[in-house]
Amino acid sequence: xxxxFEPVRARSLPxxxxxxxxxxxxxxxxxxxxxxxxxxQDLMRVMEAPSITHLLGTDHVGxxxxxxxxxxAPHSLGLAVLCVTLASSxxxxxxLIAANGGAFVRALIMRLADLMLAFPGLLLALLxxxxxxxxxxxxxxxxNLALWPQYARMAEAVATSxxxxxxxxxxxxxxxxxxxxxxxHVLPPVLRAVMPLATLGVGQAIMSISALGFLGLGLKPPTxxxxxxxxxxxxxxxxxxxxxxxxxxxxxxxxxxxxxAGRALAADPTGGGHD
Amino acid sequence: MNGxxxxxxxxIGQALATAAVLASxxxxxxxxxxxxxxxxxxxxxxxxxxVTPETAERIRREEGLDRPLIVQYGQWMGNVAQxxxxxxxxxxxxxxxxxxxHASFTLQxxxxxxxxSYLIALPLGIMxxxxxxxxxxxxxxxxAVTLASxxxxxxxxxxxxxxxxxxxxxxxxxxxxxxxxxLPAFTLALxxxxxxxPVIRNAVVEVRSAFFMTYARxxxxxxxxxxxxxxxxxxxxxxxxxxxxxxxxxxxGFVVIETLFNYPGLGELLVKALIARDVPVIMGAGxxxxxxxxxxxLLADLMRLWFDPRGLExxxx
Numbered sequence: 001x002x003x004x005f006e007p008v009r010a011r012s013l014p015x016x017x018x019x020x021x022x023x024x025x026x027x028x029x030x031x032x033x034x035x036x037x038x039x040x041q042d043l044m045r046v047m048e049a050p051s052i053t054h055l056l057g058t059d060h061v062g063x064x065x066x067x068x069x070x071x072x073a074p075h076s077l078g079l080a081v082l083c084v085t086l087a088s089s090x091x092x093x094x095x096l097i098a099a100n101g102g103a104f105v106r107a108l109i110m111r112l113a114d115l116m117l118a119f120p121g122l123l124l125a126l127l128x129x130x131x132x133x134x135x136x137x138x139x140x141x142x143x144n145l146a147l148w149p150q151y152a153r154m155a156e157a158v159a160t161s162x163x164x165x166x167x168x169x170x171x172x173x174x175x176x177x178x179x180x181x182x183x184x185h186v187l188p189p190v191l192r193a194v195m196p197l198a199t200l201g202v203g204q205a206i207m208s209i210s211a212l213g214f215l216g217l218g219l220k221p222p223t224x225x226x227x228x229x230x231x232x233x234x235x236x237x238x239x240x241x242x243x244x245x246x247x248x249x250x251x252x253x254x255x256x257x258x259x260x261a262g263r264a265l266a267a268d269p270t271g272g273g274h275d
Numbered sequence: 276m277n278g279x280x281x282x283x284x285x286x287i288g289q290a291l292a293t294a295a296v297l298a299s300x301x302x303x304x305x306x307x308x309x310x311x312x313x314x315x316x317x318x319x320x321x322x323x324x325x326v327t328p329e330t331a332e333r334i335r336r337e338e339g340l341d342r343p344l345i346v347q348y349g350q351w352m353g354n355v356a357q358x359x360x361x362x363x364x365x366x367x368x369x370x371x372x373x374x375x376x377h378a379s380f381t382l383q384x385x386x387x388x389x390x391x392s393y394l395i396a397l398p399l400g401i402m403x404x405x406x407x408x409x410x411x412x413x414x415x416x417x418x419a420v421t422l423a424s425x426x427x428x429x430x431x432x433x434x435x436x437x438x439x440x441x442x443x444x445x446x447x448x449x450x451x452x453x454x455x456x457x458l459p460a461f462t463l464a465l466x467x468x469x470x471x472x473p474v475i476r477n478a479v480v481e482v483r484s485a486f487f488m489t490y491a492r493x494x495x496x497x498x499x500x501x502x503x504x505x506x507x508x509x510x511x512x513x514x515x516x517x518x519x520x521x522x523x524x525x526x527x528g529f530v531v532i533e534t535l536f537n538y539p540g541l542g543e544l545l546v547k548a549l550i551a552r553d554v555p556v557i558m559g560a561g562x563x564x565x566x567x568x569x570x571x572x573l574l575a576d577l578m579r580l581w582f583d584p585r586g587l588e589x590x591x592x
Binding site: 114115118119120121122123126127130131132203207208210211214215216217227230234237238241244248251252255256259260 | 289292293296300304420421423424425426427428429432433435436440522525526527530531534535545546549550552557561564565568569
């Protein structure tokens with residue numbers, strides 16, 4: 001927002017963007033990278049150690065672990081991104097409405113956010129996913145109910161403080177429409193504040209989705225979601241360490257990447273650019 | 276004490292609102308499930324094969340399932356308000372009895388895990404905070420980031436693989452002896468540590484660079500005495516506040532850990548009930564978790580006010 005042109009700072013984003021790009025690529029192309037059919041069973045070759053045909057071994061019904069890990073990427077990663085995109089959009093929209101609206105609208109939205117935050121952690125997602133069971137929609141709705149309030153709060157706080165600033169007042173006096181002011185002056189700082197939160201949020205969503213899958217309440221087997229894979233492989237932990245390690249490592253690496261990227265963004269929200 | 280009262284009222288309000296939403300949600304779920312509700316209740320009571328249209332009809336009349344939805348809703352909420360949660364569809368026992376049994380296990384696990392986490396996090400966080408950028412700081416930071424990127428069930432699976440399957444020191448699952456407690460409690464502690472180390476570290480760093488600490492040193496206190504008399508209380512404020520947030524996070528942890536280790540706590544009860552669609556138990560477990568969250572938040576509020584009475588002025592305003 002500074003009028004002075006600032007030189008490009010901080011190389012944190014360029015270094016953290018490549019692992020993120022790799023994750024995005026995996027989420028989009030995972031199923032096509034799978035060397036074998038992820039759901040093809042071979043009961044003659046169950047819990048086989050890694051070999052040339054099965055690089056990461058096979059599971060308890062002889063499915064290729066490597067293929068299942070690839071095929072699971074859209075479920076575990078893609079769904080998490082979808083979830084946070086939806087939750088942050090809804091949250092930012094409601095936060096902006098609250099900041100712009102009258103006292104009643106603001107109180108209504110913010111109290112609703114408080115109410116949702118009074119449900120600890122995964123409880124709402126557990127209830128929705130558990131009850132309506134099995135599909136993508138209950139999972140998406142449940143997680144979104146739990147996630148949108150933090151974005152709404154952040155957006156409301158930032159928007160309220162920006163709306164009080166001098167340059168917004170000046171824009172109003174200059175006769176710009178509310179919509180223009182919102183787009184040009186309010187939305188950019190709000191999005192800058194929300195971005196690190198959303199990046200960390202994708203990591204948390206991956207953990208939540210895989211936790212629900214692990215509990216048997218998320219996406220159901222034989223869907224190759226990583227958490228559901230771990231749930232299926234757990235009884236065979238003693239025989240197949242490599243098989244179990246594969247989806248575990250994918251979850252860990254994905255979340256770690258997003259956590260580090262989120263932290264880099266939070267430390268330097270401009271992402272090395274200027275405005 | 277006006278401020279304290281206000282805080283208490285707020286948290287009570289939170290608990291009641293949570294309960295109302297949960298109970299309503301469960302009501303909607305029950306009626307939104309596909310199929311005839313009376314038939315389902317009948318099946319749960321007398322067994323799938325022996326259900327006749329007559330039994331279903333009788334249950335429909337007895338349970339008031341033929342009345343308008345709004346009347347049923349009023350009755351449902353009335354029962355919940357009176358603490359009548361009904362009976363488990365699975366075991367047939369009163370829900371309150373089931374809850375009490377399982378809650379004691381969760382409480383045990385929670386207390387031990389929580390204590391263990393602070394035994395690990397306090398020394399590490401304080402050491403890191405005393406030398407920001409030092410070797411301990413960098414190592415604990417790496418540890419915290421790693422643990423924060425591991426879902427609880429991965430930590431648990433890792434511990435099982437190492438201590439139960441490879442070294443064979445501890446049993447992998449169950450709840451009969453004290454040894455069964457070690458791995459679940461450690462799993463819980465490690466997932467808590469991931470978030471309490473940075474909080475403690477930052478609190479210590481902030482307090483140590485505060486002006487009143489410089490003043491304490493200038494007036495002649497040793498670094499240790501200055502930290503003991505002026506540092507600890509101030510550093511405790513954010514740490515205590517964080518305890519409540521941490522509890523919210525731990526709910527997921529409990530559910531996952533108890534399921535993984537086959538430990539008969541509330542989380543395990545909730546997951547089993549969800550899989551079996553045992554609505555009375557689901558609602559009961561949800562209510563207990565919601566209330567527990569409100570109580571812990573209240574405790575954190577009160578502790579914070581005790582450490583930092585300045586908050587009372589704001590609460591009054």
